[in-house]
Amino acid sequence: MNSTPVGPEREQLNELRGLEGLLPAGPAEQVLSPGRRAHHKDVLMQLIDNDSASHSANPNPDHSESAGCSSRRRFGGGDLYRMRERRWARPALVAGVVAAALAAALTVGIGPGRGADGTAARPGASSAAGGSRSAVVTLDRIAAVAMRTGVEPVDDGQFVYVRSTGADNEGVFDGPVKLGKMHERQVWFSQRQEPVTDVGLIRENGQDWPIEVGVPDGMSPKDAAVPAGFDRPTYAWLASLPTDPEALLKTLYANTRVEKGDDRDQEVFDRIGDLISEQVMPSATAAAFYKATARIAGVTKVADAVDAAGRHGIAIAREDTRHATRTEWIFDPRTLDYLGVRTVFSRDTARAKAGTVYDTSAVMERAVVNKRGQEPANHRRARQS
Secondary structure, three states, rough: OOOOHHHHHHHHHHHHHHHHHHHOOOOOOOOHHHHHHHHHHHHHHHHHOOHHHHHHOOOOOOOOEOOOOOOOOOOOOOHHHHHHHEEOOOOOOOHHHHEEEOOOOOOOOOOOOOEOOEOOOOOOOOOOOOHHHHHHHHHHHHHHHHHHHHOOOOOOOOOOEEEEEEEEEEOEEOOOOEEEEEEEEEEEEEOOOOEOEEEEEEHHHHHHEEEEEOOOOOOHHHHHHOEOOOOEOOOOEEEEEOOHHHHOOOOOOOOOOEEEOHHHHHHHHHHHHHHHHHOOOOOOHHHHHHHHHHHHOOEEEEEEEEEEOOOOOEEEEEEOOOEEEEEEEEEEEOOOOEEEEEEEEEOOOOOOOOOOEEEEEEEEEEEEEEOOOOOOOOOOOOOOO
């Protein structure tokens, strides 16, 4: 007969059950960048490993991160304890569930701007020093290019379209890193300002997957719908953000959740990375994001980085020392257009040697279309650096 856990084990079990309660019964699905997706996945796996209940529910801990799942995933109830046995075949969608429990990136759970202990996040960067001199100079140049780039406004009824190529880690959880096969990914993001449950569409691995907000049992879809905002950015919402870099940075810090032990500056850096990678925004907003990034402590420049398409560029980077990884935003060295993002190990670990690529993505096309699922063959392109 199973005994009731006591002491630290009981606290861990209660914490897991609390997180489980934050998950909707239906699919609460959103999109994160490859680096954020991998980070939240690892954190969730660590929580599961710490819970003694997970061992009985999952007697084989050696399943890989790509180990077996159904074509349509619903997370709720005991499913939290069985995630390790599922195939992460829809990583961009699954990330929304992880974010809902760990980063308040979706519709349920903990409000924005709260730390793991429930206290308000401190606005402003943690250090007045900001990025390195070379990073600041480069970001100023990128901001100047962004400001000069003409971007047509996106209407509420349209969709932002991004086509990219990339790969993620498919190795055994907490084991050696194995980069998966490069593949294409297309996304369509709804630009509606009012609350919605139908956020958009992902076309990946030969299938179309709706990006939907999960509606818990007993809740009206209207009540579960998510308006435009940090959790569901749109062109109009991005246009409403402050264009003063310092004011924008304070807004970002106030609305970015940080898990206990994680680096607040890194979380904000990654949040900006998410916004610039798969959105279309006004020129002044894009420029403000780059100038705000220059004020984040620890931001550096990498002279040569390679995106998922094999294109060389300069990179704006920041090291997450806790996880021994460095996130790099890669830009064309001549035009300073945004090319993509990758995460590499910054030092030797048991999982990989320094320089090993953990995940990588390259933006191949960015456009605005009138219908979900429509490819922009003859539609206007939205060039966004």
